[in-house]
Amino acid sequence: MSQIEITPQANPNKTAAKVKVHSPLYDFWRKFRKQKLALVAGVFVILLILVAIFGPIIAPYKPTAFDYSSVLEGPSAKHWAGTDAYGRDIFSRIIVGTRISLFVGFISVFIGAAGGTILGLISGFYGKWIDSLIMRICDILFAFPGIILAIGIIAILGPGLGNVIIAVSVFSIPSFARIVRSTTLSVKTTLYVEATRSMGAKSRRLIWKHIFPGTLSSIIVYFTMRIGNAILTAASLSFLGLGAQPPSPEWGAMLSDGRDYLSTAPQVAIFPGIAIFITVLVFNLLGDGLRDALDPKIKE
Amino acid sequence: MFSYFIKRLIGMIPILFVISIIIFLFVHLIPGDPARLVAGKDATMADIKLVRQELGLDKPLPEQYISYMTNLLHGNLGTSLRTKDPVSVMLAQRFMPTFWLSVWSLLWALVFGLLIGVISATKRNKWQDYSGMFAAVSGISLPSFWLGLMLIQIFSVQLGWLPTGGLDSWKSYILPSLTLGAGIAAVIARFTRSSLMDILKEDYVRTGRAKGLKERRVVWNHALKNAMIPVVTMTGLQFGFLLGGSVVVETVFSWPGLGRLLVDSVSYRDYPVIQAEMLLFSLKFLIINLGVDLIYGYLNPQIRYE
Amino acid sequence: MSKHLLEINQLKTYFFGDENVVPAVDGVTITINKGETVGIVGESGCGKSVTSLSIMRLLKHTSGKVVDGSISFEGKDLLSLSEREMRKIRGNDIAMIFQEPMTSLNPVHKIGRQIQEAIEWHLKYSKKKSMERTIDMLKLVGIPRAEEIVNEYPYQLSGGMRQRVMIAMAMACEPKLLIADEPTTALDVTIQAQILELMKDLKAKKETAIMLITHDLGVVAEMCDRVVVMYAGKVVEEGDIYTIFENPKHPYTRGLLKSTPKLHEKRDRLGSIPGNVPSPANLPKGCKFAPRCSQVMEACLEQEPVLKKLNDGQCRCWLYQSDSEKEGVKNDSSSLS
Amino acid sequence: MTAAPLVEVKNVKKFFPFKKGWFRSKQFVKAVDGVSFSIKEGETFGLVGESGCGKSTTGRMIMNLIQPTEGEVWFNGINLTELSPEQLRKKRRDFQMVFQDPYASLNPRLKVSDIIQEPMVIHGIKKEERIHRISELLETVGLHSEYADRYPHEFSGGQRQRIGIARALALNPKLIVADEPVSALDVSIQSQVVNLLQDLQDEFGLTYLFIAHDLSVIEHISHRIGVMYLGKLVEVANKDSLYEKPLHPYTQALISAVPIPNPRLKRERIVLKGDIPSPANPPSGCPFHTRCPKAFNRCKIEVPIMKKVYPDHVVACHLYD
Amino acid sequence: GSKGASGSKEGSGTSVKKKGKDITIAVQSNFISMDPQDTNDTQGYSAQKTMMEGLLGFDKNMKVIPVLAKSYKVSDDAKEFTFYLRKGIKFQDGTPFNAEAVKVNIDRVSNPANKLKRYSLFSLVKETKVINDYTVEVILKKPFGAMINNFAHPAGMMMSPKAIKKYGKDIGRHPVGTGPYEFVDWKQGDHLTVKKNPHYWRKGYPKLNSITFKPVPENGSRIDMLKTGEADFIYPVPTEEAKKINGKNGIEMISKPSIVVDYMSMNTMKKPFNNLKVRQAINYAINKPAFLKVVLNGYGQPLDSVLAPQVQFYSKQNVYKYDPEKAKKLLKEAGYGDGFTATLWGDNNSQAMKAMQFIQQQLGLVNIKVKVTPMESGTMDNKIWSVQNPKDADIQLYYGGWSPSTGDADWGIRPLLGGESFPPNSYNTAYYKNDKVDQLINQALQTADPKVRGEAYKKAQADIWKDAPWAFLATANTMFAKQSYLKGIYLLPDGSLDVNQAEIKN
Ligand SMILES: Nc1ncnc2c1ncn2[C@@H]1O[C@H](COP(=O)(O)OP(=O)(O)OP(=O)(O)O)[C@@H](O)[C@H]1O
Ligand SMILES: Nc1ncnc2c1ncn2[C@@H]1O[C@H](COP(=O)(O)OP(=O)(O)OP(=O)(O)O)[C@@H](O)[C@H]1O
Ligand SMILES: [Mg+2]
Numbered sequence A: 001m002s003q004i005e006i007t008p009q010a011n012p013n014k015t016a017a018k019v020k021v022h023s024p025l026y027d028f029w030r031k032f033r034k035q036k037l038a039l040v041a042g043v044f045v046i047l048l049i050l051v052a053i054f055g056p057i058i059a060p061y062k063p064t065a066f067d068y069s070s071v072l073e074g075p076s077a078k079h080w081a082g083t084d085a086y087g088r089d090i091f092s093r094i095i096v097g098t099r100i101s102l103f104v105g106f107i108s109v110f111i112g113a114a115g116g117t118i119l120g121l122i123s124g125f126y127g128k129w130i131d132s133l134i135m136r137i138c139d140i141l142f143a144f145p146g147i148i149l150a151i152g153i154i155a156i157l158g159p160g161l162g163n164v165i166i167a168v169s170v171f172s173i174p175s176f177a178r179i180v181r182s183t184t185l186s187v188k189t190t191l192y193v194e195a196t197r198s199m200g201a202k203s204r205r206l207i208w209k210h211i212f213p214g215t216l217s218s219i220i221v222y223f224t225m226r227i228g229n230a231i232l233t234a235a236s237l238s239f240l241g242l243g244a245q246p247p248s249p250e251w252g253a254m255l256s257d258g259r260d261y262l263s264t265a266p267q268v269a270i271f272p273g274i275a276i277f278i279t280v281l282v283f284n285l286l287g288d289g290l291r292d293a294l295d296p297k298i299k300e
Numbered sequence B: 001m002f003s004y005f006i007k008r009l010i011g012m013i014p015i016l017f018v019i020s021i022i023i024f025l026f027v028h029l030i031p032g033d034p035a036r037l038v039a040g041k042d043a044t045m046a047d048i049k050l051v052r053q054e055l056g057l058d059k060p061l062p063e064q065y066i067s068y069m070t071n072l073l074h075g076n077l078g079t080s081l082r083t084k085d086p087v088s089v090m091l092a093q094r095f096m097p098t099f100w101l102s103v104w105s106l107l108w109a110l111v112f113g114l115l116i117g118v119i120s121a122t123k124r125n126k127w128q129d130y131s132g133m134f135a136a137v138s139g140i141s142l143p144s145f146w147l148g149l150m151l152i153q154i155f156s157v158q159l160g161w162l163p164t165g166g167l168d169s170w171k172s173y174i175l176p177s178l179t180l181g182a183g184i185a186a187v188i189a190r191f192t193r194s195s196l197m198d199i200l201k202e203d204y205v206r207t208g209r210a211k212g213l214k215e216r217r218v219v220w221n222h223a224l225k226n227a228m229i230p231v232v233t234m235t236g237l238q239f240g241f242l243l244g245g246s247v248v249v250e251t252v253f254s255w256p257g258l259g260r261l262l263v264d265s266v267s268y269r270d271y272p273v274i275q276a277e278m279l280l281f282s283l284k285f286l287i288i289n290l291g292v293d294l295i296y297g298y299l300n301p302q303i304r305y306e
Numbered sequence C: 001m002s003k004h005l006l007e008i009n010q011l012k013t014y015f016f017g018d019e020n021v022v023p024a025v026d027g028v029t030i031t032i033n034k035g036e037t038v039g040i041v042g043e044s045g046c047g048k049s050v051t052s053l054s055i056m057r058l059l060k061h062t063s064g065k066v067v068d069g070s071i072s073f074e075g076k077d078l079l080s081l082s083e084r085e086m087r088k089i090r091g092n093d094i095a096m097i098f099q100e101p102m103t104s105l106n107p108v109h110k111i112g113r114q115i116q117e118a119i120e121w122h123l124k125y126s127k128k129k130s131m132e133r134t135i136d137m138l139k140l141v142g143i144p145r146a147e148e149i150v151n152e153y154p155y156q157l158s159g160g161m162r163q164r165v166m167i168a169m170a171m172a173c174e175p176k177l178l179i180a181d182e183p184t185t186a187l188d189v190t191i192q193a194q195i196l197e198l199m200k201d202l203k204a205k206k207e208t209a210i211m212l213i214t215h216d217l218g219v220v221a222e223m224c225d226r227v228v229v230m231y232a233g234k235v236v237e238e239g240d241i242y243t244i245f246e247n248p249k250h251p252y253t254r255g256l257l258k259s260t261p262k263l264h265e266k267r268d269r270l271g272s273i274p275g276n277v278p279s280p281a282n283l284p285k286g287c288k289f290a291p292r293c294s295q296v297m298e299a300c301l302e303q304e305p306v307l308k309k310l311n312d313g314q315c316r317c318w319l320y321q322s323d324s325e326k327e328g329v330k331n332d333s334s335s336l337s
Numbered sequence D: 001m002t003a004a005p006l007v008e009v010k011n012v013k014k015f016f017p018f019k020k021g022w023f024r025s026k027q028f029v030k031a032v033d034g035v036s037f038s039i040k041e042g043e044t045f046g047l048v049g050e051s052g053c054g055k056s057t058t059g060r061m062i063m064n065l066i067q068p069t070e071g072e073v074w075f076n077g078i079n080l081t082e083l084s085p086e087q088l089r090k091k092r093r094d095f096q097m098v099f100q101d102p103y104a105s106l107n108p109r110l111k112v113s114d115i116i117q118e119p120m121v122i123h124g125i126k127k128e129e130r131i132h133r134i135s136e137l138l139e140t141v142g143l144h145s146e147y148a149d150r151y152p153h154e155f156s157g158g159q160r161q162r163i164g165i166a167r168a169l170a171l172n173p174k175l176i177v178a179d180e181p182v183s184a185l186d187v188s189i190q191s192q193v194v195n196l197l198q199d200l201q202d203e204f205g206l207t208y209l210f211i212a213h214d215l216s217v218i219e220h221i222s223h224r225i226g227v228m229y230l231g232k233l234v235e236v237a238n239k240d241s242l243y244e245k246p247l248h249p250y251t252q253a254l255i256s257a258v259p260i261p262n263p264r265l266k267r268e269r270i271v272l273k274g275d276i277p278s279p280a281n282p283p284s285g286c287p288f289h290t291r292c293p294k295a296f297n298r299c300k301i302e303v304p305i306m307k308k309v310y311p312d313h314v315v316a317c318h319l320y321d
Numbered sequence E: 001g002s003k004g005a006s007g008s009k010e011g012s013g014t015s016v017k018k019k020g021k022d023i024t025i026a027v028q029s030n031f032i033s034m035d036p037q038d039t040n041d042t043q044g045y046s047a048q049k050t051m052m053e054g055l056l057g058f059d060k061n062m063k064v065i066p067v068l069a070k071s072y073k074v075s076d077d078a079k080e081f082t083f084y085l086r087k088g089i090k091f092q093d094g095t096p097f098n099a100e101a102v103k104v105n106i107d108r109v110s111n112p113a114n115k116l117k118r119y120s121l122f123s124l125v126k127e128t129k130v131i132n133d134y135t136v137e138v139i140l141k142k143p144f145g146a147m148i149n150n151f152a153h154p155a156g157m158m159m160s161p162k163a164i165k166k167y168g169k170d171i172g173r174h175p176v177g178t179g180p181y182e183f184v185d186w187k188q189g190d191h192l193t194v195k196k197n198p199h200y201w202r203k204g205y206p207k208l209n210s211i212t213f214k215p216v217p218e219n220g221s222r223i224d225m226l227k228t229g230e231a232d233f234i235y236p237v238p239t240e241e242a243k244k245i246n247g248k249n250g251i252e253m254i255s256k257p258s259i260v261v262d263y264m265s266m267n268t269m270k271k272p273f274n275n276l277k278v279r280q281a282i283n284y285a286i287n288k289p290a291f292l293k294v295v296l297n298g299y300g301q302p303l304d305s306v307l308a309p310q311v312q313f314y315s316k317q318n319v320y321k322y323d324p325e326k327a328k329k330l331l332k333e334a335g336y337g338d339g340f341t342a343t344l345w346g347d348n349n350s351q352a353m354k355a356m357q358f359i360q361q362q363l364g365l366v367n368i369k370v371k372v373t374p375m376e377s378g379t380m381d382n383k384i385w386s387v388q389n390p391k392d393a394d395i396q397l398y399y400g401g402w403s404p405s406t407g408d409a410d411w412g413i414r415p416l417l418g419g420e421s422f423p424p425n426s427y428n429t430a431y432y433k434n435d436k437v438d439q440l441i442n443q444a445l446q447t448a449d450p451k452v453r454g455e456a457y458k459k460a461q462a463d464i465w466k467d468a469p470w471a472f473l474a475t476a477n478t479m480f481a482k483q484s485y486l487k488g489i490y491l492l493p494d495g496s497l498d499v500n501q502a503e504i505k506n
């Protein structure tokens, strides 16, 4: 018989060179590239980031420049998004405000997500008293009404944008923790986690390498969803005098300003509203794309 | 299961105790002098002094805490510094409107959210998906005051069908609950979609199809229950927040609920009311979380509580 | 001979990946008659499951698509039925037992409910009656304490029990055609024996035709009337059971038989077919089996043979093609190995 | 081969608690109910038995994935049940498992290369070595090395199981608990894998606990075989003895039920009657008496104990007293 | 004096008709208490005034008028006040109104042990004597010239002595007075309803059957209620919307000058505001007409004294004309040619934020960099009033508003600018202390003689104006809107409502 038996020592040198493993990043990009909508959203996000960086340069007017001769004007060629009660150019304010809003929205949710994810993983994975402890802490955080928490945090740390970010992060920690915990609970029972445990994996590795990726898609979805929420929360904090100080053009604060002019000069609220909407939309679309690209089972 | 339930209920007692201490300290740490705020804008120092005595705020903090706790243990939540009403009566008055509003909002949100989520997940990347998700993103990013005022414009001012606010009849619930529900529906829709999309790839969904079941039945009966765990978590949270009362919606719709009471109490540093409300919120979250955990157990039989 | 119950003709089912097209099933022709049991054997990945999913039209939610060929069931063209008409057939006229017992049952529904559902749906039974039938079915497939098991969840059962549940589910509506994708793989022999008996019974009583996908040649020998051997998305040999076991034509079929361990047979090593199943993304040019074949010829590497009708079956191999097709590559099989 | 046993299982039991309804008291599924056996180094111990009789549970207890309710598991002279978690973790590289379910035991989010690497990463093997070994292992189990770049869901069942085997082999363990490793494989690959496992054993002196229900494979690969029924071992013998003169009626039934790949051969089968009893509520006396064609009165009352009938052949049956 | 009135009399749109005589009034916030002696919000008084009356009261222009008292007499030393009561008046619970009832009320509020919020208005009362059934005499501990206005203040409204006895501390939930309407029910946060008092002493009144007050905090919602007819009267009306709704759908918008002053105080004890030139420069640097236009949408007047024109003893001063050049010059003279940086504190409501941003921009033009810090009220209170020693005060600029609810100059000047009113005692956030002014304030309190008092306040106002401890900004108008069929309803300059003569004329 002329057949070749497959043995463990079969030409190790020859085959070793043949292994070609693409980096996960490459795979990810290859898949992400296929998601047209997410790509467009990604371009928008980059655009937003550019606007955030170069906002003050590209804005046609100074965002704080008052002009009492043109107060509460509707959109026109001169003022694309009209003017507010002080005659400030709303379009310029939105452009310049991108930085603050994006920063607050993104960073605060990021911190909240990071904290919440760690807590949720630990809680779901270890169970028992650690789970109870963490979940009870979350309960307490949940039970603290937002404003009280914010006032408290700012009272302890002092006012300022940085502390607003902390306050908003603290808001989102328990939500993330609970979401991550619940997915952890179901991923934990899978056979592949048991298989990895049987190899002698440390808990830390089990959590990060095997359970965490399983929770990632719900994290991403919630993350992108929270960004809009965070911008609005930060706005209400500025409104309490706890955040970005006037006249800095923070979107949420602009939106709240517009509340008084909703029927007389709707542009004051509508345009910042649209800015928030677009931001939330593109982050959501991007999140969906990321999620799909991270999911090995989807092939399209 | 039952003993688990009882255990959790008993477990709440020490938690509530700890929470009450945290709440007390936290509330007293917030800057602001209730005596001055309660006494009013043109009060004199003498007025303020009187108010402070009247409210017992002149005593040292530990003494105040002890009397707060003894009252609490006797089931006495104290009286409002501002209105001098018993706090329990105030909360009772405000709780039911908030509760029913929350329930209605949640119902709307579940109906719309699940519907949109399921349709989007099953019609992935078709126009139904895109419009569903567009609606959901709108729900997330639309400030509720805006939505509320728009609804009033349309349904009250233009069409004259529904009242602009207040709580007079069942009609009063419609607009505020829709406003509140929109954001939650959006969240539920997003979660349902993403979670359901995962589940639809599972083998047992294929088994359902192989049985010849209608796609609708496969999705709603077989896939959805599996997909509900993250959705239930979210919904529980949202219900909790709802029960706290939404300041914005209560303001827009002149709703006699807990949210406005809290804001008023905070701006007047009405300690007994703030403390009682926060204690109520804690209890409410504990109960909701317990409920959510029990629902987990129902949804995923493999998660067992012993 | 009566009309064929199922006729698969030149079926081609491809998967469309992001970079390549995977021809998982590439021109398969199978016929099954009423009451007949046809075994489909072949190496893992050769397209057996995809063929069965194509029949059931369950590829809709994957990247797979039937690109060519036809499937007719009782004269109806399954591929052109509406989804609604197809639903009436699924689970009722054609039932399927899936390969993966662990993931094919819904983890959050009770066992009983999952079986009952199909009975209620297709046979229009009442709740109570369908539950009774469910319990009967479970008992039939040898599930202990069936009355209790109906109220349990899949995770509480061992793999074998789950597979029996799957079988009970598939047989509950007494289908005309049962597609069994490795139905006894996870079972122990005593239960396997019971189930095989059960399937034989069903076949005898209801004239159920069975398409039995398996790699256990023992099961094939016991159950089947005819055998279709597949390799790399194609049928390589087809013949009645005795021919296949006693006079296998294709080198692949022969290899398979040699690889099968037999009871009381003392061998130091099992025979085996060397090499791997070619990856469907880059199949060899000529005969797909050529790289692993012990009787490979020049022609094998150049051109793919056709499925040729022989007097006792069909075979896709140059060894049996007519002289004019073979030309100069006759008889020197060993010279190339 | 005469050295001290590598694995010694001493009277292990595993009772899973379960509850019905909210108020009823706890009941137990006696998945494994007092099993003892030992495996010598370099030996293959085959474990056969009906589905649900506790084979996997026994395997998982040896792997220390679940704690025995009672009893001890000794490995290489160490009582695994007494080790600290960290000591146990380190020890784990010496015993690996191949799982019954090739679908759920591979992390769907990891590539094949990562799955196979995982045990090596866990036990701190250098990267170059790992890369080298991945392709070696893939070839070993009969997969193209280009598959390293794919995800498990892109494979058919048999292919996945080979990945699982490659993973178990990665650390050159002393013991492999193979829980029905070939039942999802087609014959040609099954024979390759069985041959492969045998080769590995010859070369590295590996020890196997080989769980299967295919008696012909078990016969081929095992040196000694244990037959389980309802959480208990009913017969342990070396291969030749077991297949030539099976003693326990259950073993006899098992062997007679194996399908023979010969369409003309119609054998006399011992068909077992009756339902398989529930492990939550096992019958009194001999657990098999409810289905045993040779049962007599004593079987219902008295639990048979293991007796040596031939050298290297023990059985728990009243017929041989 | 309705010089600033800008409401049109008749709506130009379709006129709307009303069925029945029950009206709904939408107000901004929740009521806190119905005990006038324990109330400190104007809105609470608006509701109470439907049910209760005082010995004296205010007319439309904040002039003191007799109500339950026919007339009164004040001793020269402003220590003894004698009231002659109307006869035949009964409280809504049937208790007769007489001197004894007055004594019960005044005793209650002037007793510190009762810890009532309005104690301070009556803290000087030494005793109340019943002279006969319809004559009472109130004797003060020391002269207090402004006392008559305190009696006219809604805190001086009379409650039934029987009810006080019956309900004790709970009287705030069960108001019983002599007013044209009697209490029906009150659900916190939802509504408060009063109905016609059939035994009201003034013949022909009231003309409505019932009034329901509803707290509607959202500006837009209040207007919508008016549009849908759910409300017949709303206040306040946001200035932004005022012009838009006026005249449509039978809605009338009415705006009248108030006694509320908008100002920005400057900490006169701290650099650079201890320099008069700096303070004057700031006054010159702010364009008041622009302030009115931007912040108040034109509904208001420039502030031309520390008091609003309708406050008793107001005296007009020469407005600091908008002159940025002069401001710059003054700053240069003061040594701040390159400007400086300062922080401006204020409330976080939208009107205050607007005002502060306006000031920020205006001062920016003269090189003063202002950092605006709007604060939640509790937090700000803490920052301002927890300071024990003036030297520790962090406050630099503070934007605020003040309404002297007694309508008298004393309450408009002393708490804000009196030398003894530094925080935490009172509201002198400018830390302004001018001995001469203090002396004048004191002098005015020693007598009830309007001439003497007027003279003193005139001088004081002039001195303060010169010292410029504030940037004098504006007095805002009161704003309300109603259905055109609703007549005889108006807001007093202090922002409280008078519904007693309201009627429906379709
Ligand atoms: N969803 C899918 N996406 C891409 N390729 C697939 C998919 N399902 C199956 N394939 C490919 O199609 C080919 C045939 O697969 P199939 O499952 O039919 O094999 P099989 O004969 O059933 O094997 P086994 O005996 O292992 O079950 C395989 O190469 C597999 O990789
Ligand atoms: N986690 C668990 N909780 C409760 N019961 C369990 C659990 N795992 C297994 N069992 C029960 O224990 C018994 C033995 O299960 P086990 O998986 O060991 O069987 P097995 O011999 O491996 O069967 P198979 O051949 O089907 O794999 C079964 O009755 C099963 O229902
Ligand atoms: Mg298959």
Ligand SMILES: [Mg+2]
Residues within 6 Å of the ligand: C158, C159, D052, D055, D056, D057, D100, D179
């Ligand atoms: Mg098993």
